[in-house]
Amino acid sequence: MNRPANIPAATCRDVPVLKERGQREVFCGLTGIIWLHRKMQDAFFLVVGSRTCAHLLQSAAGVMIFAEPRFGTAILEETDLAGMADANDELDREVARLLSRRPDIKQLFLVGSCPSEVIKLDLARAAERLTQIHAPHVRVLNYSGSGIETTFTQGEDACLASMVPVLPRTEARELLLVGALPDVVEDQAVGLLRKMGIGPIRVLPAPRSADAPGVGPNTVFACLQPFLGDTAAALERRGARMIQAPFPFGEEGTTLWLKAIADEFGVDDATFEAVTAAPRARARTAIANASAHLRGKTIFFMPDSQLEIPLARFLTRECGMEAVEIGQPFIHKGLVGPDLDLIPAGPTISEGQDVDKQLDRVRAARPDLTVCGLGLANPLEAEGLTTKWAIELVFTPVHFYDQAGDLAGLFSRPLRRRDLLKLEAAE
């Protein structure tokens, strides 16, 4: 009787979320190692896990990156599980062997997996012990990339969060950018902010451990990726303050993200305009060209990379697409709230997954484009649906103004290809 009137929600922040539990067709957090090990050039990622973990790492990227990679798996064997060998002694031995072979390594991450967690191997304690053994040359940290604790991009969050407690303390007023982006994109972001007179600017993760940023009560930080909730919380515990904004995808997202930082640093409007006008115009032109095939088309996001909500914001507002469902493995409104605010109510917002039920919804809606993982793409294509692999979105430079057109292009290419191919008889 006293129920509030059923006022339609204005934006997606307020719409009820469809929460599902069932089979999840997503990678685990170990996958993040594939890009993290390229970004941190003196770090090695040692997964303590099973043959499945090793197989995942070599399969997930689709190709094997055959420079000797800075990651590997310490595969647990029967003797480790049966207590015949002390797993800690075994680990110490493998780490010693690894570090002697790779003297260039300065940071070693022990990465927990499903099996190491189920057998309760204490990698935090192992990391402390190994740090003592190998100090001062190597610092050993640990985090979990296990599927029972993390999905896909959460692995990067767990990794960065593990670095925060050991960052040096600083009282300096600095801007910290958080997230592992391709160098070309990171340089663009830093360049734009510097031109506005903002600085010093530091980045987490730094390419080398010697350049690790400091953190303290005068640090303000902005996340570059929408999946860094634990890292943000860890930074806040160190006294740093987060600048909230939509994420820097597309012209609008990039402008709002830069503006939030500019406001924090008291940059005047004229300066902001002077720095951003040209790249904004370029971004708009590029998006206009690349989005011709996207206008009026429907899109369905299966949960995968945690980029779904910011990307849906970009595609609906700047490329004229209509979202049917926007699924994320989990939704952290403290991070994606500003993006949700900008998406008018309409699409279903879903969290978690029951893949068979979700596929039923895809088949019912028959969207023009479905964003999904590699395991689902070809099967959906075979049903006549057009798909975009989600993993490409985390491997490709897509942030900021000068990549906005490329980002739209990633979504339009499958649709253009569908139009191009003529595989039937002419008659």
Add this chain to the structure above:
Amino acid sequence: MKLTVWTYEGPPHVGAMRVATAMKGLHYVLHAPQGDTYADLLFTMIERRNHRPPVTYTTFEGRDLGEDTAGIFKQTCQDAYDRFKPQAIIVGASCTAELIQDDPGGLAETMDIPVPVVALELPSYQRKENFGSDETFYQLVKALAGPVEKTPEITANLIGPLALGFRHRDDIEEIKGLLYEMGIGINVVAPFDATPHDLTRLGAAHVNILMYPEHAETAARHMERALGIPYTRTVPIGVGATHDFVAEVARLCGVEPKKDLSRLRQPWWSKSVDSTYLTGKRVFLFGDATHVKTAARIARDEMGFEVVGLGCYNREFARDIRKLGQEFGLEPLITDDYLEVEKAIEDAAPEMILGTQMERHIGKRLGIPCAVISAPVHVQDFPARYSPQMGWEGANVIFDTWIHPLVMGLEEHLLAMFREDFEFHDEAGASHHGGHAPRSVAEAPVAEVAPEGRISGKMKDEVAPEATGSDVMVWLADAERELKKIPFFVRGKAKRNTEKFAAERGVTEISVDTLYEAKAHYAR
């Protein structure tokens, strides 16, 4: 605990998935945490399958662990049955679920599922992918295939081909053709495209063609014992092996060994004078045991190569490979450690590698041409065209595939004649290959040290200490310049031979004379 960078085989439940995905009407309920679903992409991307693997995962999470993971398994199993209505179900656990000991088989048994449920015990911390496929197929056959009346005409089962196999799709067609020539019909092909119902008819065949021992030997032995069906030992890859295979089948079935050789071109291609340059090419073989065994015979007897190293990654077949090693007078390499394989190849300095996709990468790094002969597979190993390894056409395909990475005969001479030509030089690589020339291993250190006029024999020590045999050996500047004139694809061998020759004679300074004395010594 063992540090692994790249693996030749996945965990055993991936082997079970390869059986399930190859079949129709079978469903696999896998107790596994979130993330293990990555395995789907092996099938949908590498093999370009147009359907999801018939696997339902429980994808339990951390918060489920303290609660009722067994309940999650039962619910998943029921939902999977209701949705997919398979003819049979296999149930099992991945590595993590094995640790929580929910016993999927026992749970499924309590559930009144109205179709056969086969429980798999695949010890993830001891065994690997090939064990998983072999064991899964065996368990299915044991559960489903009973004695049935034989077909009135002589028929065979083709057993072993499955999903993600190296050219299995096309090998099946080739074997069907060989059997057709002898008047033998096909009873069942399994697991490839077979249904659980088809497996119940396995016993009607007169012979089992064991195409891939890695995936079906246990099932073949079981059927021989329980159903009285003999099985073939010869794997028909290569001309000689295919002749032997036809003879073996004819003997087992009591039919004439009829063959249609009209499409077999390999013997003439190999005998024709253009192929002379293949003589004595030094090759290194690595892969699964079956493909290595067959490749060794082809390399020596049908191509005229010299096998300088061989090995396999699947320990289950170590005995066969040791025997093969004895036959070839080589110490076989039995390991799944990719770095060890790389080291062995570097030391043997072959002119070509016949290996897996992993060795292709090793070859790329060392500047040694490589042709792929075995799983683990890559998207390139699923060509759109017909490209079998078995039978007569398989022999033709192998001839083409193996010579493709090599520099051709006359071209080899021209490269040696016009060493300094700015376009037609050895770094440009074979003319029928686009893109980049492979980087030569021997090249980099030579160029680096050359300005000082001398080059230490030690420089190769990092990679092949035993090759030099001496810490004090040096290359004189003119010898080193002469070495550079040797085409890149034989330079590594020439260097190694010269150093070995010098070491054996206690020579510490290598001159041009030493180089040519060594050449004369090793001339064949």
